[in-house]
Amino acid sequence: MTSSLTKVLGAAGLAAALSGIIASGPVHAASAEIVLGAIVPSSGPFAEWGRTNTATLQMLEKQVNDAGGVNGAKLRIVILDDATKPAQATNDLRKLAGDDHVLAVAGPLTSSAAEVTFPVANEMKVVATSQASSKPGVAKNNRPWAFRNTIDESVLGRATVPYYKKAFNIKSVAIIFDAKDATAATVGSKIMPGLMKENGIEVLNANDPLSFNTGDLDVSAQVTKIKALNPDGVVVSADYSQAVTVIREMKRQGVIKPVVGSTQLISSAILKAAPEIPIVAPATFYASMPGDKPQTFVKELTPLLHKISGLPAEIEPSMYDANIYEIGSIYIDAIKKAGVTGKPEDLEADRTKIRDYMTKLSGFPGLGGPIAFNQDGDAIKAFYIVQGQNGAWESKVRGCSAPDGKHGC
Amino acid sequence: MSMYYAGILSDIGILLLGALSVYIILATGQLSLGNAGFMGIGAYITSWLTVEAGLPITVALVIAALVSGAIGVAVGFPALRLKGIYLAMATLGFGEVVRSFLLNFAAMGGPEGFHGMHHISTGYIWTWAVSVLVLVMLIEASPIWLEIRAVRDDETAAGLVGLNATEIKVGAFGCGAAVAAIAGGLFAHHHVYIEPGNFSFERSVDLVLAVILGGSTVASGALAGAVMLVILPEYLRFLAEWRFAAFGALLIAMLLVRRQGLLDRALLRFAWRGSRA
Numbered sequence: 001m002t003s004s005l006t007k008v009l010g011a012a013g014l015a016a017a018l019s020g021i022i023a024s025g026p027v028h029a030a031s032a033e034i035v036l037g038a039i040v041p042s043s044g045p046f047a048e049w050g051r052t053n054t055a056t057l058q059m060l061e062k063q064v065n066d067a068g069g070v071n072g073a074k075l076r077i078v079i080l081d082d083a084t085k086p087a088q089a090t091n092d093l094r095k096l097a098g099d100d101h102v103l104a105v106a107g108p109l110t111s112s113a114a115e116v117t118f119p120v121a122n123e124m125k126v127v128a129t130s131q132a133s134s135k136p137g138v139a140k141n142n143r144p145w146a147f148r149n150t151i152d153e154s155v156l157g158r159a160t161v162p163y164y165k166k167a168f169n170i171k172s173v174a175i176i177f178d179a180k181d182a183t184a185a186t187v188g189s190k191i192m193p194g195l196m197k198e199n200g201i202e203v204l205n206a207n208d209p210l211s212f213n214t215g216d217l218d219v220s221a222q223v224t225k226i227k228a229l230n231p232d233g234v235v236v237s238a239d240y241s242q243a244v245t246v247i248r249e250m251k252r253q254g255v256i257k258p259v260v261g262s263t264q265l266i267s268s269a270i271l272k273a274a275p276e277i278p279i280v281a282p283a284t285f286y287a288s289m290p291g292d293k294p295q296t297f298v299k300e301l302t303p304l305l306h307k308i309s310g311l312p313a314e315i316e317p318s319m320y321d322a323n324i325y326e327i328g329s330i331y332i333d334a335i336k337k338a339g340v341t342g343k344p345e346d347l348e349a350d351r352t353k354i355r356d357y358m359t360k361l362s363g364f365p366g367l368g369g370p371i372a373f374n375q376d377g378d379a380i381k382a383f384y385i386v387q388g389q390n391g392a393w394e395s396k397v398r399g400c401s402a403p404d405g406k407h408g409c
Numbered sequence: 410m411s412m413y414y415a416g417i418l419s420d421i422g423i424l425l426l427g428a429l430s431v432y433i434i435l436a437t438g439q440l441s442l443g444n445a446g447f448m449g450i451g452a453y454i455t456s457w458l459t460v461e462a463g464l465p466i467t468v469a470l471v472i473a474a475l476v477s478g479a480i481g482v483a484v485g486f487p488a489l490r491l492k493g494i495y496l497a498m499a500t501l502g503f504g505e506v507v508r509s510f511l512l513n514f515a516a517m518g519g520p521e522g523f524h525g526m527h528h529i530s531t532g533y534i535w536t537w538a539v540s541v542l543v544l545v546m547l548i549e550a551s552p553i554w555l556e557i558r559a560v561r562d563d564e565t566a567a568g569l570v571g572l573n574a575t576e577i578k579v580g581a582f583g584c585g586a587a588v589a590a591i592a593g594g595l596f597a598h599h600h601v602y603i604e605p606g607n608f609s610f611e612r613s614v615d616l617v618l619a620v621i622l623g624g625s626t627v628a629s630g631a632l633a634g635a636v637m638l639v640i641l642p643e644y645l646r647f648l649a650e651w652r653f654a655a656f657g658a659l660l661i662a663m664l665l666v667r668r669q670g671l672l673d674r675a676l677l678r679f680a681w682r683g684s685r686a
Binding site: 042043044047050051080081083086087088090091094095097098099112115116119120123124135136137141179180181182185186189190 | 411412413415416417420509512519520521522524528600601602604606607609642643646649650652653
């Protein structure tokens with residue numbers, strides 16, 4: 001009964017929030033259909049994220065259309081799979097912008113794909129906003145059409161490492177990273193060593209980097225080396241599906257040391273790999289995040305994720321689902337408020353209006369707090385240093401990615 | 410032509426060159442699983458020459474091809490001692506060495522990758538692709554190819570009739586490496602960004618797969634393979650997340666029906682006679 005009531009209230013809350021977006025602002029759109037695009041990895045190494053992203057966007061599409069559409073026009077989101085291949089992502093963007101005439105694109109997910117897709121977005125003059133890329137400088141190198149609803153890992157690391165040091169009295173660490181993943185390799189070989197030094201933490205393998213490759217199933221040799229170094233903590237820089245292999249091996253070898261990493265670690269699956277190993281990472285959203293908006297989002301999306309075959313039974317909405325939901329919502333808001341018509345003859349002007357709206361955006365109500373974009377195209381939003389405990393993430397520190405650490409969050 | 414189709418055509422042109430690089434080496438009976446490494450060398454050298462040294466791309470591609478060709482010759486010598494699966498493993502190792510080197514090569518960005526290249530047109534990519542394809546087809550029609558086939562079919566017998574098998578095999582490695590470097594340079598200037606992960610084992614497999622699927626006994630097989638590998642996943646998009654499973658099934662079916670690949674000499678001869686009748 002309580003659960004049903006919560007669901008009804010949650011649905012009502014979400015509908016109210018959406019109708020707020022949909023009903024506000026002047027009515028300009030005159031097209032029968034508003035078309036947005038999305039690039040997600042529905043196959044390949046990050047298929048889990050891509051498939052949950054797809055369900056998230058389909059949910060958003062349904063919510064918007066059930067609430068009357070965008071200025072009376074039906075919303076259609078064309079979702080293409082890039083198979084986690086950068087070259088496929090560029091073809092996707094060309095297809096979405098050139099053939100499907102979308103107003104704006106959500107995605108691609110990875111930094112490697114964003115690196116090659118964002119230049120195409122600039123060339124074709126269409127806004128592309130990544131839901132997960134957090135490698136430093138990716139949007140900055142591709143202004144003015146590239147955006148990321150994420151925070152640069154170096155900004156997040158500056159808040160993560162001091163908390164990690166204080167919480168676990170860390171004096172030394174060993175670093176292991178996925179050498180095949182551009183973001184993980186950048187964080188593991190450049191950002192984390194620098195941050196450790198800044199915080200007076202010794203990197204025991206500074207001259208002997210430990211790495212593995214995406215897809216490796218045996219990391220026992222690397223973990224044996226970590227065990228021999230006997231650090232106070234371990235930096236694991238890899239996306240969660242790869243990091244799970246390292247953490248399981250740490251548990252097997254009895255290396256029960258606190259782990260720290262980047263946003264790539266945030267997942268419910270990683271907490272189940274070795275619940276006794278504390279994990280610290282930054283996040284802009286996590287499924288157990290308190291608050292009406294995030295909890296309504298989780299309650300609406302979780303049953304839809306459970307219907308997708310092939311995903312873990314305990315799957316929960318990820319930070320990247322929240323990010324892509326926010327991206328879609330920002331685009332819809334832009335279409336409402338910036339006078340986008342959606343007519344074929346206005347396509348170029350409409351895309352420019354969306355870009356300008358994004359550039360000037362301030363205080364957009366995101367799931368985890370207000371959202372804006374800085375001059376590098378990265379999100380100014382709240383983030384949380386979370387610690388994995390008892391199978392759930394718990395927020396320990398709230399931060400803000402604004403330059404002064406306060407305004408805009 | 411829409412930019413989408415132009416992008417796909419560019420991908421086909423680059424894959425064609427990469428497949429030809431494998432085909433040239435395979436023609437001498439050697440299987441290289443490290444051509445992504447040569448592509449990486451070409452991509453990074455070409456990019457450095459155009460971005461840092463300010464050279465025109467054509468000059469940069471030629472220099473990269475020469476350097477990569479020289480490295481190919483150097484790799485070709487120790488490879489003479491290996492055959493079959495052992496050679497494949499050794500070249501796979503070479504590819505991984507190159508990728509790891511690029512990953513730690515901070516001067517070219519290391520894991521962060523390298524930017525700053527200017528985008529090139531589909532026409533420019535295809536000018537290179539067609540030129541190299543025609544060149545390989547001309548060599549196929551020349552007596553040199555008979556020597557190459559003789560070495561592939563029976564190295565000992567070829568030696569007994571006075572052919573220099575070492576020269577032919579090492580030369581093929583050098584030429585294959587040079588063509589792979591051109592493919593890499595074009596790849597870098599098509600995507601205007603490169604990172605070590607672009608030149609991993611999976612890319613080497615793609616190059617070999619294009620040759621095996623298209624036909625490993627004729628140069629035009631590389632073209633057919635490149636078209637299939639790029640176009641099929643695009644046309645199977647309606648299958649959503651199942652498209653790569655369907656793509657794999659189609660490839661297996663294709664190899665069951667035509668083990669020698671889509672194109673072979675008999676088929677080309679048949680088509681040629683049919684067109685003249």
